[in-house]
Amino acid sequence: MNSERHLLIPKIESGIVIDHVPAGLGAGILELLRSYAGLDDAQITLGLNYDSNKLGRKDMLKIIAPELPKKVLAHLSILASGVTIKRVDNYRVQGKYSLQPPDHIEGLARCINPNCISNHERQASARFTRLGETSHKFRCAYCERVFELDELDIVLP
Amino acid sequence: MKSDLISMNDLDLADIEHYLDLAHQVEGLPAQERVRLLAGRVLMVMFYEPSTRTRLSFESAMQKLGGGVIGFSETASTSIAKGESFSDTVLTCERYADAIVVRHPKEGTARLAAETASIPIINAGDGTNQHPTQTLLDLYTIKKCHGQVDNVRIAFVGDLKYSRTVHSLFQALLKYQGVKFTLVSPESLRLPGYLKLSAEGRQLDFDETDDLQAALAQNDIVYMTRIQAERFADIMDYEKVKNAYCLEARMLAGAPANLKVLHPLPRVNEISPDVDKSRFAGYFDQVESGVIVRQGILLSLLGVL
Numbered sequence: 209m210n211s212e213r214h215l216l217i218p219k220i221e222s223g224i225v226i227d228h229v230p231a232g233l234g235a236g237i238l239e240l241l242r243s244y245a246g247l248d249d250a251q252i253t254l255g256l257n258y259d260s261n262k263l264g265r266k267d268m269l270k271i272i273a274p275e276l277p278k279k280v281l282a283h284l285s286i287l288a289s290g291v292t293i294k295r296v297d298n299y300r301v302q303g304k305y306s307l308q309p310p311d312h313i314e315g316l317a318r319c320i321n322p323n324c325i326s327n328h329e330r331q332a333s334a335r336f337t338r339l340g341e342t343s344h345k346f347r348c349a350y351c352e353r354v355f356e357l358d359e360l361d362i363v364l365p
Numbered sequence: 366m367k368s369d370l371i372s373m374n375d376l377d378l379a380d381i382e383h384y385l386d387l388a389h390q391v392e393g394l395p396a397q398e399r400v401r402l403l404a405g406r407v408l409m410v411m412f413y414e415p416s417t418r419t420r421l422s423f424e425s426a427m428q429k430l431g432g433g434v435i436g437f438s439e440t441a442s443t444s445i446a447k448g449e450s451f452s453d454t455v456l457t458c459e460r461y462a463d464a465i466v467v468r469h470p471k472e473g474t475a476r477l478a479a480e481t482a483s484i485p486i487i488n489a490g491d492g493t494n495q496h497p498t499q500t501l502l503d504l505y506t507i508k509k510c511h512g513q514v515d516n517v518r519i520a521f522v523g524d525l526k527y528s529r530t531v532h533s534l535f536q537a538l539l540k541y542q543g544v545k546f547t548l549v550s551p552e553s554l555r556l557p558g559y560l561k562l563s564a565e566g567r568q569l570d571f572d573e574t575d576d577l578q579a580a581l582a583q584n585d586i587v588y589m590t591r592i593q594a595e596r597f598a599d600i601m602d603y604e605k606v607k608n609a610y611c612l613e614a615r616m617l618a619g620a621p622a623n624l625k626v627l628h629p630l631p632r633v634n635e636i637s638p639d640v641d642k643s644r645f646a647g648y649f650d651q652v653e654s655g656v657i658v659r660q661g662i663l664l665s666l667l668g669v670l
């Protein structure tokens with residue numbers, strides 16, 4: 209037993225770590241990952257409520273998979289932008305980056321305005337555009353309402 | 366590529382001025398010349414909810430340009446009542462016409478129509494979202510009254526919280542230089558804070574008051590709107606404010622000589638009929654401007670001007 213920290217977060221030999229997940233969001237990410245074919249039977253470890261200097265409390269996921277498909281990352285960037293994605297090989301972190309909010313969202317989230325045509329016509333698939341480079345606000349292409357990223361209703365595959 | 370007119374959010378200042386210039390150009394044309402411009406063309410009006418005023422304005426605009434108008438203004442007797450999708454209706458209607466005007470109770474419908482059709486689409490109101498021809502005709506009326514939109518002093522009066530017309534015109538005016546606003550409304554119907562932002566997201570400061578009389582003395586345009594009883598949870602609150610926002614001719618005694626009173630119409634009792642014959646009444650001229658602005662838009666989208 210070297211440290212408590214070691215006990216709490218078992219290392220993986222190779223795979224992907226999703227770190228700095230705001231506490232409470234981990235389960236939602238797990239649900240998202242498991243809804244993707246190819247990831248549904250991957251080995252995933254979910255840890256909840258770790259101490260974090262940055263966030264106070266954080267969740268973390270470790271996935272035994274060579275990579276996360278682009279579409280999964282696009283989906284994750286809506287649900288949990290700001291998390292850190294780390295690539296692990298041979299027990300070492302080989303690369304990491306902070307997941308940024310997308311500039312455009314198409315087909316991955318529903319508009320929460322019940323009177324928006326995208327919720328009524330199959331041909332109108334909801335899409336959103338980021339208002340500015342540093343903004344977390346997105347405008348629906350149809351009803352033109354502006355939403356915070358975390359207000360959007362994620363569509364699972 | 367075809368052009369549509371869906372939202373004021375799609376237009377920058379140059380685009381807006383382009384439409385206002387076109388209207389000015391149309392207004393200068395003799396009627397006998399205008400009536401040849403769209404001969405043989407057909408405009409389809411697809412109105413999923415009634416709006417007689419807007420529909421008549423478009424019909425007048427098209428017919429005075431020599432074109433024809435077909436369409437529907439309610440859906441009970443159409444194939445929509447049989448369950449046809451909106452997209453299918455658009456794909457069918459575009460085979461009958463050269464351009465389509467859409468009004469629909471759901472937000473985003475005009476955008477969907479524009480994506481679906483290969484002919485120009487004009488938004489005549491999509492739910493609570495946009496009604497760009499109304500905003501353009503308001504801007505044109507202001508420009509006609511004062512020669513320019515820049516530096517105009519405008520008071521918005523009445524229901525500033527829910528009025529789509531006010532929100533859209535307000536946002537368009539923010540694109541101009543030096544426009545001075547006075548926001549006159551009861552406390553409970555103030556302009557929403559999210560609208561009071563600059564293009565860069567800076568919070569802007571406005572003169573907010575519930576004193577209509579004082580606002581009349583220091584503005585060039587007074588834009589009146591109707592206060593609807595159903596906006597109030599307590600009918601007593603409505604009774605308290607409704608008369609405070611009713612404009613009468615005697616209140617205009619000390620107003621600037623060139624002040625104009627505008628209103629998107631229909632009015633109920635927020636402008637007394639005794640204002641109609643005064644030099645301040647601009648709301649019926651506004652109706653006429655509506656036809657001219659829509660003619661400019663039709664000519665532009667159909668590639669004539």
Ligand SMILES: [Zn+2]
Binds near residue numbers: 321348350352473
């Ligand atoms: Zn929407």
